[in-house]
Amino acid sequence: MSSTENIYLPKVVQLDRVVDEIHEVRTFVWHFEDPADQAAFKKFRPGQFAQVSIFGAGEFPASLPPSPTENEMFFTIRTVGGCTAALHRLQPGDRFAVRGPYGNGFPMDDYAGKNLVFVAGGIGLIPLRSCIVYALAHRERYERIQIYYGAKTPRELMYLPNLRAWEQAAGIECQLTVDRASDGWTGNVGVVGSLFKRPGVHVPVENTVAFVCGPPVMFRFVIRDLLDMGFREDQIMSTLERYMKCGVGKCGHCCIGVAYVCVDGPVFTYEQIKKLGEDI
Amino acid sequence: MRARVIGEADVLRLVDLLRQDRQVIAPFCGRGRDSYFDVVTDVNRDRIRLHVPNPLYPPKRYVLPHIERLMRMRRSAAGLWNFQPDYAETPLALFGVRSCDVAGVRHLDRFYLGREYVDAYYERRRRNLFVVNMVCTDPEVDIDDNCFCVCADTGPAARDAFDLQLMDLGGGEYLAVAGTAAGEDLFSAPFFRPATAAHVERRRAILTEVRGRFRSTTSWFAATVRYISRGDVLDKTWEEIGNRCLECGACTFVCPACTCFTVSDRRTGKEEYERVRMWDSCALKGFTRMAGGFNPRRAVHDRRNRRFFRKLAHYFIQRELSMACVGCGRCAAVCHGDVGMPSVVEMIRRATAIAAPPLDESSTVPSAKVTA
Ligand SMILES: Cc1cc2nc3c(=O)[nH]c(=O)nc-3n(C[C@H](O)[C@H](O)[C@H](O)COP(=O)(O)OP(=O)(O)OC[C@H]3O[C@@H](n4cnc5c(N)ncnc54)[C@H](O)[C@@H]3O)c2cc1C
Numbered sequence: 346m347s348s349t350e351n352i353y354l355p356k357v358v359q360l361d362r363v364v365d366e367i368h369e370v371r372t373f374v375w376h377f378e379d380p381a382d383q384a385a386f387k388k389f390r391p392g393q394f395a396q397v398s399i400f401g402a403g404e405f406p407a408s409l410p411p412s413p414t415e416n417e418m419f420f421t422i423r424t425v426g427g428c429t430a431a432l433h434r435l436q437p438g439d440r441f442a443v444r445g446p447y448g449n450g451f452p453m454d455d456y457a458g459k460n461l462v463f464v465a466g467g468i469g470l471i472p473l474r475s476c477i478v479y480a481l482a483h484r485e486r487y488e489r490i491q492i493y494y495g496a497k498t499p500r501e502l503m504y505l506p507n508l509r510a511w512e513q514a515a516g517i518e519c520q521l522t523v524d525r526a527s528d529g530w531t532g533n534v535g536v537v538g539s540l541f542k543r544p545g546v547h548v549p550v551e552n553t554v555a556f557v558c559g560p561p562v563m564f565r566f567v568i569r570d571l572l573d574m575g576f577r578e579d580q581i582m583s584t585l586e587r588y589m590k591c592g593v594g595k596c597g598h599c600c601i602g603v604a605y606v607c608v609d610g611p612v613f614t615y616e617q618i619k620k621l622g623e624d625i
Numbered sequence: 626m627r628a629r630v631i632g633e634a635d636v637l638r639l640v641d642l643l644r645q646d647r648q649v650i651a652p653f654c655g656r657g658r659d660s661y662f663d664v665v666t667d668v669n670r671d672r673i674r675l676h677v678p679n680p681l682y683p684p685k686r687y688v689l690p691h692i693e694r695l696m697r698m699r700r701s702a703a704g705l706w707n708f709q710p711d712y713a714e715t716p717l718a719l720f721g722v723r724s725c726d727v728a729g730v731r732h733l734d735r736f737y738l739g740r741e742y743v744d745a746y747y748e749r750r751r752r753n754l755f756v757v758n759m760v761c762t763d764p765e766v767d768i769d770d771n772c773f774c775v776c777a778d779t780g781p782a783a784r785d786a787f788d789l790q791l792m793d794l795g796g797g798e799y800l801a802v803a804g805t806a807a808g809e810d811l812f813s814a815p816f817f818r819p820a821t822a823a824h825v826e827r828r829r830a831i832l833t834e835v836r837g838r839f840r841s842t843t844s845w846f847a848a849t850v851r852y853i854s855r856g857d858v859l860d861k862t863w864e865e866i867g868n869r870c871l872e873c874g875a876c877t878f879v880c881p882a883c884t885c886f887t888v889s890d891r892r893t894g895k896e897e898y899e900r901v902r903m904w905d906s907c908a909l910k911g912f913t914r915m916a917g918g919f920n921p922r923r924a925v926h927d928r929r930n931r932r933f934f935r936k937l938a939h940y941f942i943q944r945e946l947s948m949a950c951v952g953c954g955r956c957a958a959v960c961h962g963d964v965g966m967p968s969v970v971e972m973i974r975r976a977t978a979i980a981a982p983p984l985d986e987s988s989t990v991p992s993a994k995v996t997a
């Protein structure tokens with residue numbers, strides 16, 4: 346019997362650069378020490394995730410915000426506990442380790458010929474960034490592309506250079522909003538759903554896939570808005586976050602309803618999420 | 626049937642034969658009805674017991690240790706980090722394992738080796754494992770009120786996943802059946818005698834007799850699988866079950882078919898760490914707690930619900946082609962709140978039979994009898 350590859354063994358990576366995003370959230374640009382690992386990993390799909398090991402702290406799951414069409418690999422991480430804080434303490438040149446990619450990801454190629462509507466709140470933009478960049482890299486495959494993104498304050502807007510570029514770009518509609526204006530904000534003020542009611546905004550329902558990611562409250566309101574507009578539950582996609590230890594369907598921690606979120610997800614339709622029967 | 630007959634005294638010869646090239650684990654008896662698995666040595670080999678009360682601690686730990694080091698992480702003098710996986714490659718024989726526990730190993734095989742990812746640690750342990758199944762035939766010693774292998778369709782005689790199966794035919798004779806080529810190889814030892822048609826007939830008669838000595842009945846399990854799969858079980862019933870659970874985790878730790886684990890890193894030196902995994906339990910509050918304190922599974926009955934849903938939902942039985950309960954009855958024996966598997970099956974069946982629409986026998990949900 347030949348020995349199988351060890352799914353739990355991470356590969357060493359080097360931290361190249363750290364970019365401050367918003368309060369407590371930073372983007373960590375990295376590359377694998379071994380170029381062969383980098384090439385193998387680059388075949389990931391938008392919406393997949395990786396398991397990140399920080400020496401001495403432990404391992405945790407993180408989404409892959411880059412698109413496979415981009416060159417650089419990075420994570421965008423909020424510091425919340427032991428592992429994430431340890432990552433935030435690393436300096437360029439330091440090593441950590443990564444294994445993956447894991448999970449189903451968004452079936453972006455199945456959506457060819459459809460309208461794509463991205464609705465994100467706060468750090469919910471992290472997993473959706475990959476899809477957006479991927480869709481724009483293959484612009485001709487899709488019909489309308491719309492982005493609706495909201496944050497608490499202007500300072501809490503993620504990936505600001507990307508947002509500015511998307512706002513300017515031809516062929517996409519990108520609208521931003523904040524709950525509370527400050528710092529000379531002249532844009533929309535209100536929850537994400539308020540963008541749908543702005544003059545000139547029209548979200549097509551026919552032949553459309555909606556991507557929704559954000560904090561639980563935002564998620565519930567946006568889902569209600571979309572259903573009111575006439576979206577079917579299976580037209581709405583999201584990603585689930587669960588406590589994960591292995592990422593490969595063995596440890597049982599992420600198991601809800603009939604799904605192991607790490608292998609059957611993290612991407613689900615709203616119809617599936619409802620059936621899984623736990624809190625978002 | 627690839628069968629032979631050995632005498633009572635030959636059983637120890639068989640153990641010694643296996644000990645020539647592997648470590649042998651066998652059941653022993655402590656005081657009263659206490660029994661346990663241990664490594665066979667020159668000193669204890671005479672005390673191996675083939676008929677034993679069910680050891681509460683299943684032999685699962687020999688394929689899935691409760692704590693195991695996955696890897697060492699070290700930084701070399703040159704400043705490079707590397708990972709060294711830690712595999713157990715010792716050849717092992719589990720001797721005298723009851724049929725439910727053999728089915729437990731088969732379930733772990735399905736779970737850890739099946740589907741898209743293979744667990745390299747489990748795989749290596751399993752590859753080096755030789756399984757000698759002992760059929761439960763003594764209603765006074767082997768079988769107790771909690772046993773329901775007949776119901777889970779795993780016993781009293783295992784059908785697969787063993788290398789060799791022994792059955793006490795009475796009168797100082799044991800029938801040995803080979804389940805694999807490795808098992809059959811042993812038959813070249815001189816003490817194996819040919820089995821006659823009379824021996825095989827005795828085996829059949831004994832099994833029929835023994836099946837009648839179990840307290841449980843088959844249909845209950847199948848009905849409960851269907852109720853759970855169809856979502857018929859009332860919240861009230863889950864709550865009643867949850868209210869009786871003390872969240873000790875014992876049911877999961879004695880279960881030969883539970884698979885969940887957690888992973889933790891610890892420091893072993895300067896710039897040197899180890900990553901270990903250990904058994905975890907869905908009965909415990911922290912199991913699904915996420916960073917930041919949000920816990921999607923809040924109430925106790927949500928967690929209890931989880932264990933039985935995961936074990937009995939038709940979806941998962943199909944997914945692994947094997948059910949995550951093998952009917953060993955250990956959870957019933959250890960649970961302070963009497964919410965072990967047999968009582969839960971009964972509680973659900975009773976409460977749901979009244980409330981739910983009748984079961985359609987032609988429905989696509991199969992009975993609990995799922996064999997691969
Ligand atoms: C699919 C998925 C994608 C995600 N994507 C992102 C993302 O892109 N950005 C982001 O900011 N967050 C993301 N998260 C959330 C992120 O995984 C958690 O915030 C993170 O696990 C918190 O870890 P912590 O150690 O900082 O927190 P803690 O509360 O300290 O610990 C939570 C968990 O971290 C791990 N851990 C801590 N210490 C150890 C140790 N000593 N050994 C082993 N493990 C340990 C364990 O899993 C522990 O239970 C994602 C989660 C999922 C499930």
Ligand code: SF4
Pocket residue numbers: 869870871872873874875876877908956959960961962963964965
């Ligand atoms: S043994 Fe009983 S009390 Fe303990 S966790 Fe299991 S169900 Fe709950």
Ligand code: SF4
Pocket residue numbers: 876879880881882883936949950951952953954955956957965966967
């Ligand atoms: S659930 Fe209970 S009866 Fe079933 S295999 Fe596990 S411990 Fe044994």
Ligand code: FES
Pocket residue numbers: 588589590591592593594595596597598599600605606607608
């Ligand atoms: S994270 Fe381990 S099973 Fe999903």
